[in-house]
Amino acid sequence: MAEKVVVIYSGGMDSFTVLNRAVRDGKEVYALSFDYGQKHLKELEFAANVCKELNIPHKVIDISAINQLLAGSSLTDDIDIPEGHYEEESMKSTMVPNRNMILLSMAVGYAVSLGASKVYYGAHSGDHAIYPDCRPEFVEKMNDVSKIANYEAVEIFSPYLKDSKIDILTDGLKMGLDYGKSWTCYNGREKACGKCGACQERLEAFAENKATDPLPYE
Numbered sequence: 001m002a003e004k005v006v007v008i009y010s011g012g013m014d015s016f017t018v019l020n021r022a023v024r025d026g027k028e029v030y031a032l033s034f035d036y037g038q039k040h041l042k043e044l045e046f047a048a049n050v051c052k053e054l055n056i057p058h059k060v061i062d063i064s065a066i067n068q069l070l071a072g073s074s075l076t077d078d079i080d081i082p083e084g085h086y087e088e089e090s091m092k093s094t095m096v097p098n099r100n101m102i103l104l105s106m107a108v109g110y111a112v113s114l115g116a117s118k119v120y121y122g123a124h125s126g127d128h129a130i131y132p133d134c135r136p137e138f139v140e141k142m143n144d145v146s147k148i149a150n151y152e153a154v155e156i157f158s159p160y161l162k163d164s165k166i167d168i169l170t171d172g173l174k175m176g177l178d179y180g181k182s183w184t185c186y187n188g189r190e191k192a193c194g195k196c197g198a199c200q201e202r203l204e205a206f207a208e209n210k211a212t213d214p215l216p217y218e
Helices: 013-024 042-054 064-068 089-094 099-114 136-146 165-174 197-208
Strands: 004-008 028-035 058-062 118-120 155-157
Touching: 004 013, 004 099, 013 028, 013 042, 013 118, 013 165, 028 042, 028 099, 042 058, 099 118, 099 136, 136 155, 165 197
Parallel strands: 004 028, 004 118, 028 058, 118 155
Antiparallel strands: none
């Protein structure tokens, strides 16, 4: 009998790879997405399409009410989304306060209710400089807590924690994944902007892999 796992699935490039990695590893996958009040829901639409295609159970949970508490992010507030690479100081404005701790806590609860042993989570080394809740020490501490917070231990598993987005894409391309089924851009327009930090990092990963991104860009 396959091991049950919950995959936190935003619909973006990283979580798309994580989802497919779990499937390829023979897991019984349950995908979990969140509407936390982000400015657009295009990623969630991509996530729903992929789960339907793969016949994976998929829940989209509306937690947008927490926006009243989590102010100050350009992804959720009336603040312009910055352009440029992630390393620039301005990209810190895309940090949503305590987001991953909140999402992981709910995913662990879902895993317990399903009898799942793991929560897959797409943190990677490229996020470490900007996002404290993607750093190894955060993931390790959350993992420690998740193993004692319920009668049933749940492991938080980040398969690409020490890898870059370039490495993630390399693995996905080896799996033959179609990244036209993922959405990374912080803007929810018809085409990806190509200018925000998310787009630039994605395009850089494709360039380093000597591959062409199938998504259309403005």
